[in-house]
Amino acid sequence: MRVALVTDAWHPQINGVVRTLSTVVDELTQLGHDVVTITPDRFRSLPCPGEPEIRLALATPGQVGRRLADARPEAIHIATEGPLGQAARRYCRSRGLAFTSSYHTHFPQYLEMRMGVPRRLTFAVMRRFHAAAARVLVTTDTLADELAAHGITHTVLWPRGVDARAFAPRTDAVAIDGPRPVMVYVGRVAVEKNIGAFLDLDVPGTKVVVGDGPQLAELKQRYPDVVFAGWQSGDDLARWYAAGDVFVFASRTDTYGLVLLEALASGLPVAAYPVPGPADVLGHAPHVACLNDDLATAVHGALELSPADARAFALDYSWTACATRFVEQVEVLDPAVWDGAHASLAARLSAPVTRFIGR
Incomplete structure (x- = not known):
């Protein structure tokens, strides 16, 4: 199948959405599918205010x-609600082309936290955007229920996967200069990740933050005893995971948390709050994660859990299954629809010429 993937989240951005989409593209290619990506790097763009690594494409629906x-794809998936997603949605709507979409990021919560925008206003935008999709792919049942409460009801499940070959216990883990236990966080360093709740914990051991983002400089100044590893990827990232004894996830807004599976595959039990995201993925697995409203209690509980059990749990997830589920959920286009879309486009382009000649 030839699939067009339209996404505002793409390299060089570093986040779970980019990792998910790029990994799924790789898996689809290995499965024999043809994926055409429409991403910000193909257009002129502007840096997102406050987060310059995120590029906002200056693309029109026509472009x-x-x-x-x-590309004449057999299916179109619009992964994000940004400028490219909006342009692709408008084009598809104007040509009668069916598409699917996905909900990755809790923009209503993030915009409220960062800029004070009421959630109801952002959810109204989200509802309008996704209403035109044949179906909306979401990671968990809890997220589907939450979206349904805001009028987005046509959702289907699309769970994530983990590369258990790349993320695994290893003998060449990073050597941490500090007392055990080593508590690790991996992800964007931004206010919505609630990292301060982790770094404020009065628990013995060494805290490690792996990642980059707009809050990094502030946290470095506030917490001089914390190990800040900065942005890591590939084998280096896997070595930082393997250096830990427990993974601490303080976010209350993540819709899934891909890093949870990466940590478990690396042999790190998880400590987190019992909120959507961690609860959906790990709420049924108390043998690999401790979820508690008191994060310090969650850390102490997770340190009693088995690294081998954490690894075994992660092995039940795969990116191949994630990619296969994606193909099952996209909306296959009737080839005749493309012919109709081309005819409509040709008529629009020729109309001015026809009017001029007729004068």
Whole structure:
């Protein structure tokens, strides 16, 4: 199948959404599918205010539409609600092209936390955006229920996977200069991740933060005793995971938390709050995660759990299954629809010429 993937989240951004989408593209290719990506790097763009590593594409529906028309995909998936997603949605709507979408990021919560925008306003935008999709792919039942409460009801489950070959216990883990236990967080360093709740914990051991983001400089100044590893990827990232004894996830807003599976695959039991995301993924697995409203209690509990059990749990997840589920959920287009879309486009382009000649 030829699939067009439209996404505002793409390299060089570093986050779970980018890792998910790029890994799924790789898996789909290995499964024999043809994936056409429409991403910010293909257009002129501007840096997102406050987060310059995120590029906002300056693309019109016509520019996105021409790329879609050239590709003639059998299915179109719009992964994000940003400028590219909006342009692709408008083009598809104007041409009668069906598409699916996905909900990855809790923008209503994030915009409220960062800018004070009421959630109801952002949810209204989200509801309008996703209403045109044939179906909306979400990671968990809890997220589906939450979206349904805001009028987004046509959701289907699309769980994530983990590369258990890349993330695994290893003998060459990073040597941590500090007392045990080593408590690790991996992810974006931003206010919505609630990292301060982790770093404020009065528990013995060494705290490690792996990642980059707009809050990094502030946290470095506030917590001089914490090990800040900065951005890591690939084998280096796996070595930082393997250096830990427990993974601490303080976010209350993540819709899934891909890092949870990466940590478990690396042999790190998880300490987290019992909120959507961690509760959906690990709430049924008290043998690999301790979820508690008191994060210090969660850390102490997770340190009593078995690294071998954590690893075994993660082995039940795979990216191949994630990619296969994606293909099962996209909306397959009737080839005749493309012919109709081209005819409509040709008529619009020729109309001015026809009117001029007729004068």
